[in-house]
Amino acid sequence: MQAITEFYPQLSRSHKVVVTMHQKPDGDAMGAALGLYHFLIQLGQEVTVISPTNWADFLKWMPGCDKVIDFEAHREKAARIISTAEVIYCADFNALHRTKNLQHALRNSKAVKVLIDHHELPEAHEFSYGISNPYKSSTCEMVYDFIVEAGYTANINLDIAACLYTGVMTDTGSFRFPSTTASVHKMVAHFKELGLNHTVIHEHIYDNFLENRLRFIGNALLNKLDVLYEYNTAMMAIPKSDLIKFDIKTGDTEGLVNYLLSIEGIKLGALLIDRDEERRWSFRSKGNFDVNAFARLHFEGGGHKNAAGGRSSDTLENNVKHFKAVLKQYEEQLNN
Structure with missing residues (x-):
């Protein structure tokens, strides 16, 4: 696996892109995937987000979530899209078995696979480029770093901010875990400067359940x-x-x-x-x-x-x- 910085020049080229995450995606997995989606479509990429399984109802408000394909519900369609993909972003997992039944399609794909993840012991041989940093608060924080370090800070809009805030908020226990570093608060400050309404996101995630x-x-x-x-x-x-x-x-x-x-x-x-x-x-x-x-x-x-x-x-x-x-x-x- 090459360093993700080596992949930055390819962002300026048009690709057929798939973004995926681990099965039963949580706020960080869905937030990272959708954050990437909203960023990449601005670069003219043809982007499809595919989840290995269904996901929680409290995530369905997220910008772009209505476009995510559930692999288990639409296997033929999803497999066809993966088979023609040129780049596959793998967010919030570092071993293909974490994608359940999707792993076979990913393993057989000839696409360039890009890893962005914060779990330990990645299966580095499965990915072409990537970054694995277990000291980061969340994969969403790493997607933010990816966008900024690649030189596209100006492309961060409210849709990206809402998605990434969701992931970092949930993975840090609403900013109380030790992984909540100064860089996390600087990122959130950037989102607030853009006009992000964080209260609404908290309500969607924590105040949106049935009796x-x-x-x-x-x-x-x-x-x-x-x-x-x-x-x-x-x-x-x-x-x-x-x-x-x-x-x-x-x-x-x-x-x-x-x-x-x-x-x-x-x-x-x-x-x-x-x-x-x-x-x-x-x-x-x-x-x-x-x-x-x-x-x-x-x-x-x-x-x-x-x-x-x-x-x-x-x-x-x-x-x-x-x-x-x-x-x-x-x-x-x-x-x-």
């Missing part, structure tokens, strides 16, 4: 919360029956794991959800406990030091037993 989600969260906190004080750990295991009972859709469990870290003394929060084809883990931590390493070692996952995910094909019950068993290895670290 059933609030009842689901209440049920989870009341009946599924397991606090393991001997390990300074809290966990919740959500069965498929609860998802059906409360009619939970994509995005409705977003942020649920963060409630666990609000308990005094808790250093590790773990959320397990029983999905159709597999069980999905979300891990959050405080301080020096590295959930990225924890998820990679025990749950086929990864991510960031204080925020990571994992997966398992085993049952919900066996996952809970396994989690509690491996916690014993970390008792000293979690109590230090």
Whole structure:
């Protein structure tokens, strides 16, 4: 993988472009992809944004989201577009398997693949150009840097600002995580100078759910919360029956794991959800406990030091037993 700076001269040439992201895209993934879309169309590129799967309803307000193609819903159309693409931007993922069923089309494509991502251990051989910086707050911040450093600051408009603000806001926990550096606030200041209304974006993301989600969260906190004080750990295991009972859709469990870290003394929060084809883990931590390493070692996952995910094909019950068993290895670290 060559440095992304080597790709800058190609921005002035017309290309057929695809922008994609990881499955079940969150605010950062969708924000980065749409931010790139609004930037590249100004350069005369022919741009299509393709998501590997569907996405949360609270993201559908974003400028350009109505043009995004859901690969699982429109496989033939999306595959045809990918097969003729000359450049594919890969935002907020660094391994092709993170795109689920889309990975085969990406791997077989002859297009130049450009990586912009902030997760650890990228599969660099899969990409032609790119940048991978786990110290950045979000992929959206990296897209901002990409535009500015390539010499196109003047092209940043309110559509780009709204998309990128969404990603950096969500990935920094509304600017409270340690990744919120001075450069993040400088970027946001630039967006505000352009006239960005950040209050509306917060309302779209955090105040746009149905009643059933609030009842689901209440049920989870009341009946599924397991606090393991001997390990300074809290966990919740959500069965498929609860998802059906409360009619939970994509995005409705977003942020649920963060409630666990609000308990005094808790250093590790773990959320397990029983999905159709597999069980999905979300891990959050405080301080020096590295959930990225924890998820990679025990749950086929990864991510960031204080925020990571994992997966398992085993049952919900066996996952809970396994989690509690491996916690014993970390008792000293979690109590230090």
